[in-house]
Amino acid sequence: MSENGKPRVAFFDFACCEGCQLTVVDSLQTHLDLLDAVDIVEFREAISDQSDDYLVAFIEGSCTRESDEARLKKIRERAAVVVALGACAHTAGLNALKNLHPLEDVREWVYGDKADWYDTYAARPISAVIEVDAVIPGCPIDREEFVSVVKALLMGKTPPVPDYPVCVECKLKENVCLLLEGKPCMGPVARAGCDAICPTYGDGCEGCRGLIPHPNDNAMKDVLEEAGLTVDQVMSRMTMFNTYPLQEKEAVAGEEVK
Amino acid sequence: MSEVNVNINVHHVTRVEGHGDIVVDVKNGEIKKCQFEVVEAPRFFEAFVRGRPYYELSHITSRICGICSVGHATASLRATENALGVELSEQTVLLRKLIFHGEIIDSHVLHTYYLVAPDLLGVNSVIPLIETHRPVVERALRIKKLSGDLCAMIGGRHTHPCAMAVGGFTHLPTEAELREMKGRLEAAREDMVATIALFATLPWPEFERETEYVSLKKDEEYAFIDGTITSTDGFSYPIDEYRKVTNEWCVPFSTAKWTKHNRESYMVGALARFNNNFDQLHPKAKEAAAKLGMKPICTNTFLNTAAQAVEMVHSVEDSIEIIDQLLTRGIKSEKPPEVNLNGGGEGVGSCDVPRGILFHNYVYDENGICTQANCIIPTNQNWANVNADMKAYLPQILDKPEDEIRLHLEMLVRAYDPCISCSTHLLNVTFV
Numbered sequence: 001m002s003e004n005g006k007p008r009v010a011f012f013d014f015a016c017c018e019g020c021q022l023t024v025v026d027s028l029q030t031h032l033d034l035l036d037a038v039d040i041v042e043f044r045e046a047i048s049d050q051s052d053d054y055l056v057a058f059i060e061g062s063c064t065r066e067s068d069e070a071r072l073k074k075i076r077e078r079a080a081v082v083v084a085l086g087a088c089a090h091t092a093g094l095n096a097l098k099n100l101h102p103l104e105d106v107r108e109w110v111y112g113d114k115a116d117w118y119d120t121y122a123a124r125p126i127s128a129v130i131e132v133d134a135v136i137p138g139c140p141i142d143r144e145e146f147v148s149v150v151k152a153l154l155m156g157k158t159p160p161v162p163d164y165p166v167c168v169e170c171k172l173k174e175n176v177c178l179l180l181e182g183k184p185c186m187g188p189v190a191r192a193g194c195d196a197i198c199p200t201y202g203d204g205c206e207g208c209r210g211l212i213p214h215p216n217d218n219a220m221k222d223v224l225e226e227a228g229l230t231v232d233q234v235m236s237r238m239t240m241f242n243t244y245p246l247q248e249k250e251a252v253a254g255e256e257v258k
Numbered sequence: 259m260s261e262v263n264v265n266i267n268v269h270h271v272t273r274v275e276g277h278g279d280i281v282v283d284v285k286n287g288e289i290k291k292c293q294f295e296v297v298e299a300p301r302f303f304e305a306f307v308r309g310r311p312y313y314e315l316s317h318i319t320s321r322i323c324g325i326c327s328v329g330h331a332t333a334s335l336r337a338t339e340n341a342l343g344v345e346l347s348e349q350t351v352l353l354r355k356l357i358f359h360g361e362i363i364d365s366h367v368l369h370t371y372y373l374v375a376p377d378l379l380g381v382n383s384v385i386p387l388i389e390t391h392r393p394v395v396e397r398a399l400r401i402k403k404l405s406g407d408l409c410a411m412i413g414g415r416h417t418h419p420c421a422m423a424v425g426g427f428t429h430l431p432t433e434a435e436l437r438e439m440k441g442r443l444e445a446a447r448e449d450m451v452a453t454i455a456l457f458a459t460l461p462w463p464e465f466e467r468e469t470e471y472v473s474l475k476k477d478e479e480y481a482f483i484d485g486t487i488t489s490t491d492g493f494s495y496p497i498d499e500y501r502k503v504t505n506e507w508c509v510p511f512s513t514a515k516w517t518k519h520n521r522e523s524y525m526v527g528a529l530a531r532f533n534n535n536f537d538q539l540h541p542k543a544k545e546a547a548a549k550l551g552m553k554p555i556c557t558n559t560f561l562n563t564a565a566q567a568v569e570m571v572h573s574v575e576d577s578i579e580i581i582d583q584l585l586t587r588g589i590k591s592e593k594p595p596e597v598n599l600n601g602g603g604e605g606v607g608s609c610d611v612p613r614g615i616l617f618h619n620y621v622y623d624e625n626g627i628c629t630q631a632n633c634i635i636p637t638n639q640n641w642a643n644v645n646a647d648m649k650a651y652l653p654q655i656l657d658k659p660e661d662e663i664r665l666h667l668e669m670l671v672r673a674y675d676p677c678i679s680c681s682t683h684l685l686n687v688t689f690v
Contacts, residue, residue: 015299019324019417025372029403035385044270044277046372047383064299094321097306106305114508118300140324140417201414201421202428206317236311240318 001055002039007154010042010054011085012075014061014068015095015123019140020086021045021060027143034147037154052078056153060085062095062123069129076130081153084125084132087139091210092244094139095123099243125244134159137209139241142194162193165212166205170196178204179227184237188223189215208241262287262656266664270297271671278676280667282652292652294644294671304631312338312597312626313424319618319633320418323677325368328361328409329611330618330633331422332483336607337618338424342597342626349590350426353412356580357419358482358609359573360408364416365612366528366566366573367405369675370457371398374563377669378460394456397449401570404442408577411435426594433589440581443574450571454546457567463666467650468557469643470521471530472503474610480531480538480572483609488534490555491520497608500617504634516642517634523642526614527674528565529556543572559647560673566612599626613637613675637677644674 002008011021025046028034041051057079063072076082087093098106099122111118126132136142136149136159152159166187170177178185178199185204187196191212198205224234239246266282277298283291307318316334320327332354339346346354371394372384381387388395406416411431413419421429431439474481474497475488487495487503495502503524506515518524532539532547536554539547547553550564602622609616614636621630647670655666 015301017321017324017327019321019327022324022368022417025368026402026406029399029406032388032399035388040385047385048376049382061299064301068299094306094318095301097310097318098302100309101305106302109305109308110300110302111508114510120300120302139321140415197414198420200429203317203414203420203423233311236314240314 002041004039006037006039007056008041008051008054009038009056009058010051010075010079011040011045011058011060012042012071013045014059014072014089014126015064016061016086016088016093018045018060020088020136020138023140023143024058024085024146027146030143031147034150038150054079056081056083058083058085059089059126061126062088062092063126063129064095064123065119065121067119072126072129081133082126082130083149083153084127084135086141087137087208087210087241089126090135090137091242092123092125092128093208093241096243096247097239099123099247100239123244135161137161137191138194139206139208145193162191163213164192165215166190166192166194166196166199166209168192169194170199170205173200175199178202179223182228184224184227184229184233186237189217189220204237206237206240211242211245264656264660264663266660266667268664268668271668278671280648280664280671282663282667284652284656287656289649289652292645292648294641294648296641304633307620307628307631310628312342312599312620312622312628315620315628315631316422316424317418322633322635324417325365325677326361326611326613326616327418328357328413328416328422329609329616331413331419332358333607333609333611333616333618333633334620335422335424336484336609337605337620338607338622339605340607341603341605341620341622342424343600343603344425344595344597347426347590347592349584349587349592352580352584353427353430354422354483356577356584357409357412357422359577359580360405360412361416362482362573362612363570364402364405364409365675366570367398367401369612370453370563370566370570371395371401373675374669374672375456375460377665377672378462397452401446401449401453404446407442408439411439423594424597426592428594430589430591433585436581436584436589440578440585443578443581446574450542450546450574453567453570454549457564458549458551462558462560462564463669464558465560465647465651465654465670466557467559467647468555469646470519470524471533471555472519472524472526472639473530473534473615474608475534476538478538480535480540480576481610485608485610487608487615489519489524490530490533493520497617498606500606500608500619500634504617504639506634506638515638517639518642523646524639525559525643525674526610526636526639527562528569528612528614529559529562530614531610532556532565532568539568540572540575542575543568546571559670562673562675566675597626599624602626604630611636613677614639635677637674640674640676644671644676 186207409416474485
């Protein structure tokens with residue numbers, strides 16, 4: 001706590017686009033009073049102050065290199081509450097697309113014969129390195145959800161994350177199902193909470209908030225095949241934001257078979 | 259001067275997007291080292307978009323940057339459309355321009371008000387200004403909300419727009435929404451006047467260093483989307499020949515690549531556009547420039563931020579005119595056209611996004627699967643110029659206390675509005 005009795009809050013980022021932190025900044029347009037409730041002591045994108053003393057740490061971005069781990073662990077030691085902010089921190093998001101290629105190939109493709117200058121390993125969510133107390137899913141996060149998570153944390157509660165699929169929200173919005181138009185959509189298995197924004201604007205769900213618990217993969221594949229989509233199209237959509245969870249699941253299944 | 263010793267190591271410059279360090283070492287008045295080092299973790303977009311279908315590319319690459327995701331989406335779509343021979347309707351062109359203006363305003367208000375104004379008002383961030391300059395902060399929040407809402411009206415949301423697709427939009431704004439937005443833009447004129455008045459009174463550091471300024475150019479309008487590549491050194495290239503300008507190379511202290519063209523460095527961004535395209539600015543934006551004491555060719559890097567303020571005025575005025583055109587034509591319920599893959603192909607897309615000229619270049623196979631990709635980001639193109647500016651500026655401020663030198667160098671870097679996370683999503687140099 002600060003001397004003024006407000007909880008000290010800090011923001012950090014790893015491999016990401018900083019769009020989620022930008023959404024935090026944008027939440028001030030409608031919730032400037034947030035600054036009456038918390039003290040922001042570090043937020044490199046927006047302020048020059050820095051601090052080692054904070055109660056809540058919001059972390060955006062994936063862990064993509066060994067040197068990130070020490071920084072993450074230091075933040076974990078200092079913060080009572082760690083919140084994964086957005087898809088990159090939550091599921092490794094798009095960053096994990098590089099995990100589908102051999103790492104050497106990826107480095108050489110980008111940096112050519114200078115590949116050895118640059119340190120990188122398979123992208124992973126921050127929960128692969130440190131314990132995480134709460135998540136705000138999405139790419140980007142939803143502004144209102146961020147505000148309600150802050151409120152919940154201030155009241156000492158763990159903010160709830162919906163565990164039903166995007167289809168539920170999409171139906172409530174009375175959208176025409178995009179699968180009927182043959183568009184790839186992750187709605188049946190993707191975690192809701194975004195108010196089905198992508199299907200509402202005519203783009204199939206990308207699954208950026210991760211998968212629901214126990215998704216019925218086989219039924220999902222059937223639904224997509226019925227929509228006339230090829231296996232490649234289905235896998236492409238499945239892996240866009242969920243490469244890391246899917247690869248982990250395969251690894252676990254592989255262990256069980258052994 | 260000979261006894262001057264300065265040792266500065268700014269670990270992670272603040273109020274910029276991404277991670278970079280300033281390192282200065284001066285011994286006995288001699289500059290041993292003065293450079294900006296990019297330490298951001300690379301994300302390897304160009305490598306991992308290979309194997310993805312053409313309709314996913316703009317959605318993936320918009321995630322390169324949370325601030326200019328509309329710009330990345332637009333450049334990406336133009337590259338794909340050029341590769342696959344997709345034609346755009348007049349309505350699509352107008353809506354793309356409109357959402358692009360939304361992003362220009364959004365990004366510029368963030369940089370001018372939230373990131374730079376605190377330096378000029380002598381504070382560490384925008385937060386203390388809520389107490390001391392509340393009307394200024396409220397104005398900034400109001401402009402930011404307007405521009406975000408403008409983008410959301412067309413794209414569904416500003417950061418990573420949903421509705422922008424190859425050949426068009428998967429969702430269209432209604433005429434009622436457009437009319438309401440026009441009213442809000444007209445009301446924002448007052449905020450634009452106040453913005454220019456504010457920035458005209460702020461103490462911009464004095465620093466002149468002439469360099470080459472590179473941007474897009476069009477005869478008929480102030481170029482943001484498509485056009486030809488133009489430089490103040492008199493060069494002009496079609497966008498397909500972008501590599502003649504960018505000439506990328508790796509430096510060991512930076513995860514971002516550097517570029518050079520005619521000289522050791524060049525500059526891109528609002529100041530470059532202002533210098534190349536002043537004639538095409540809206541008359542009200544020209545008036546704003548006069549109030550800020552700016553005319554082309556302006557060689558004070560710090561005034562890149564002032565050029566952004568001028569562009570905000572331009573974008574507000576041009577948005578109003580575009581909405582008028584859309585309302586006169588009436589919104590037609592068009593869907594993006596069916597894409598004929600035509601055996602695949604290669605295409606380059608270019609936009610002048612808030613931070614400068616951006617290139618996306620893709621190759622697609624006969625199934626519309628991306629096989630090669632290259633994205634060249636504005637901030638990358640500025641790194642060599644940032645370092646040249648730092649080396650030229652440091653001797654001018656070497657008599658100041660170390661803290662002040664540090665602050666001024668940070669301000670110089672910040673003037674470029676660098677987007678470091680963008681700049682580390684680099685490219686493949688050899689195309690086969």
